[in-house]
Amino acid sequence: QVQLVESGGGLVQAGGSLRLSCVASGSIFSINAMGWYRQAPGKQRELVAAIGISGGTNYAGSVKGRFIISRSNAKNTVYLQMNSLKPEDTAVYYCNRAPRDLGSWGQGTQVTVSS
Secondary structure, three states: OOOEEEEOOEEEEOOOOEEEEEEEOHHHHOOOOEEEEEEOOOOOOEEEEEEOOOOOEEEOOOOOOOEEEEEEOOOOEEEEEEOOOOHHHOEEEEEEEOOOOOOOOOOOEEEEEEO
């Protein structure tokens, strides 16, 4: 059974920072690239950052230079450090396998950036 538990979201002013965490089932974490996705109201879910098993990373253009994805294979945890946040970053953030998700999602964590 896939388990994905996201945390760390909250309300922050524009220009601020947040760090998200996601604990994933060991059975999926150790053999997959992982990613952070987000879904804003009325929009489709999008992949914003991904990290391979060995640590290689990719970012969507909208977050490149502001967000940093990392992982701890020992803790089955993937992180997303979000800096210089903008109101348009407001969304529910999810972690999952990347770039093809597992079809099952955690509850996500809400990030709200005020202007």
